[in-house]
Amino acid sequence: MSHLDYEINKELGECYLFMGELDKAEDYYKKAASSNGIHPDPYLGLATIAVQRGELENALSLYSKAHRIDANDKTFAGMGLVKMEQGQKDDAFSLFQEALARNPENMVALLSIVRLGHELEKLEQILAPLENYLSITPGKSEVRYSLAGCLVCLDRKAEAQVQLEQIIATDPDFAPAQELLAQFDL
Known part of the structure; x- marks a missing residue:
């Protein structure tokens, strides 16, 4: 499969995911994941679908796979969301901190760390991420x-x-x- 085929399948996966057609999105993401080269994006898409279906263990596995390919703010935030849903709040907090260290504008991580900061009484630790975001935006x-x-x-x-x-x-x-x-x- 060519790089163009990968891009087309990934884009179609994103479109169907956006429209809420999870089965079609999953098919295209799987095609993109099996293409030449190793890319994290199809696994991120498949993980998002798994979260929406309530398949948290599968989602964590897919986020981890994407993370092994390219550890970035999205993989840290995704794993953090799953950990938060599983009630592992301290682990989630640390993952959101890692996501924000890589990208201070990751809104998923920022909103989640604010929520957890209040729940875990770690307000001092969320001031810096908020200030970092505001220094950019x-x-x-x-x-x-x-x-x-x-x-x-x-x-x-x-x-x-x-x-x-x-x-x-x-x-x-x-x-x-x-x-x-x-x-x-x-």
């Missing part, structure tokens, strides 16, 4: 709001206030920031 109000929320929970209200005021200055229609700021005893 400063206008993302939802991420800045998450940072402000963590700072409030850590009783660092003055720093939270700065973040909330920055949101309001750049995105005045972002109501949650105004609501949280209104709760402060200034």
Whole structure:
């Protein structure tokens, strides 16, 4: 199978996955995976399908296979999602940290680590990933709001206030920031 065949099969797998047609997506990803060369993307697609079907062990195996081919932020985040679903929250937290070390803009890992940071009471450890993301994409109000929320929970209200005021200055229609700021005893 040529590289062009691989690309076509991978693209068709992605299209069918996007449309929610898991069986067709799975067929094309399997064709792409069996093509010449070794690529992680078909295994990532097959892992996504396995997660959607609730086949967590299979998903973890597929993410691991992709990870052995090319350890990147997507493989770390995927394995983290499965571990989180399996209740292995500390392992998941570490995997999300690895994903964000490779790509600070991986939203799956960022949102997941924020959730786990609250659950595991590791708020201090999620400040840096949020700040790293904002250093690249400063206008993302939802991420800045998450940072402000963590700072409030850590009783660092003055720093939270700065973040909330920055949101309001750049995105005045972002109501949650105004609501949280209104709760402060200034």
